[in-house]
Amino acid sequence: MPHIPYEQEFELYHYGESLCAQMVRVALAEKEISYKSHHLLLNEITRNATNLTPEYLAVNPNGIVPTLVHEGVPVYDSWEIIKYLDVVQPTIGPRLWPTDEAVRGETEDWVREAALRDDAAPARTLGTAIPVVSVPIIQACLKRQPFFHVMWKFRKHPKRERAALFRFLRVRSIPKTISDRAVRTIAVSLSRIEDALAKGGPWLFGDFTQIDIMMMAHFHRLEDVHLGEVLRSEDLPFVAAYWTGLQARPSYKTAILDWHEENWRCSIEQVWGETSSPVLAALCTEVADVRKGVLRPAA
Structure with missing residues (x-):
């Protein structure tokens, strides 16, 4: 080390x-x-x-x-x-990991689902689905850079799979099968969050913990990619209240809103402007179907 x-x-x-x-x-x-x-x-x-x-x-x-x-x-x-x-820092601020062993095990499961892990297949978990719907922002950033510059500079990236991905995104889009899978995964995850919140709340495990931090970032990203309306869907009333509560925490402003960055914001404006994402309708339909128990074959 x-x-x-x-x-x-x-x-x-x-x-x-x-x-x-x-x-x-x-x-x-x-x-x-x-x-x-x-x-x-x-x-x-x-x-x-x-x-x-x-x-x-x-x-x-x-x-x-x-x-x-x-x-x-x-x-x-x-x-x-x-x-x-x-x-x-165990005594200042909330305990971000539960002290109860049973709850801690469940929290571990949720964290694995929400984390951006290299060992998880694309769009198979919430943590790997959110980056898929973020691809248009990354592509806009990459396409503002000269083609040969992008091809050349990623030769130095220590993580070869990331280098290959960004080179690919400079010229092509994510396959539709993966995009569709991401939409389905996000819908299933939001439904799972809705069910968990319905048992108590206001946070996923009663007290504010690491998983709520992860959801704060993921929900903010859904707003960034113009899919935020799903968080206010009539099919997800507990999620809507939860998101309002997350946004009300002082840490949301100081740790997320205050760190907006110009290149990223310009790409959001370039891709969507004032319009909703074209994926929004499909995501809302998936959420409604999941809440009704309609099952589709996995992509």
């Missing part, structure tokens, strides 16, 4: 619009932990990126965000970082 030079006890390397970075910033805000910010720009977002510099690769050899550095020791993967913060 490398030892990273540091100036403050906690330092965070992150990108404003990254789902995983949003989750970690929310956790830091909820735990009332101050940190030194190292804001990076990603290669898929802009030509003037900073996540593959020698300096950052010395912090995170994979060149991805976020990375938390605590007294010189790097911690990787957003869900592991949030667990870590709960251990080192």
Whole structure:
């Protein structure tokens, strides 16, 4: 494990619009932990990126965000970082991991479903479906960069599968089978959240925990990709109230809204403007069907 030079006890390397970075910033805000910010720009977002510099690769050899550095020791993967913060700051802010063993096991299952994991197939979990519906934003960012520049710069990316994906997205779209699967997965996940909230609330496990942080970021992304109307669907009344509650937490503003980034915002405007996503109707239909118990073959 490398030892990273540091100036403050906690330092965070992150990108404003990254789902995983949003989750970690929310956790830091909820735990009332101050940190030194190292804001990076990603290669898929802009030509003037900073996540593959020698300096950052010395912090995170994979060149991805976020990375938390605590007294010189790097911690990787957003869900592991949030667990870590709960251990080192147990008495301030909410406990982000339940102390009850039974609830903790269920929380682990939800976190695996919501995490952006490399070992999960595309669009098979909520954590891998949300990035699929985010592809139009990434494509808009990539297409603003010269073709040969994109092809050339990703040769340096330590994660070869990510390099191949971004090169692919510069010229082609995600296959429709994967897009359709993502819509179905999101609908099933929202229905599952609705059922869980109906048992109590206001949060998924009664108290505010890591899974609520993850949902805050995912729901915000649904708003970004102009699918937010599904969160106010008459088929999901508990989800609607839940989302209102998440948005009311101070951490939503300080850790998510205050970190909006220009390249990302410009791409949202370029792709959708003031219109809804063309996927919205299909997603709302899927939600309605799932709530009615209509089952379709998996994509």
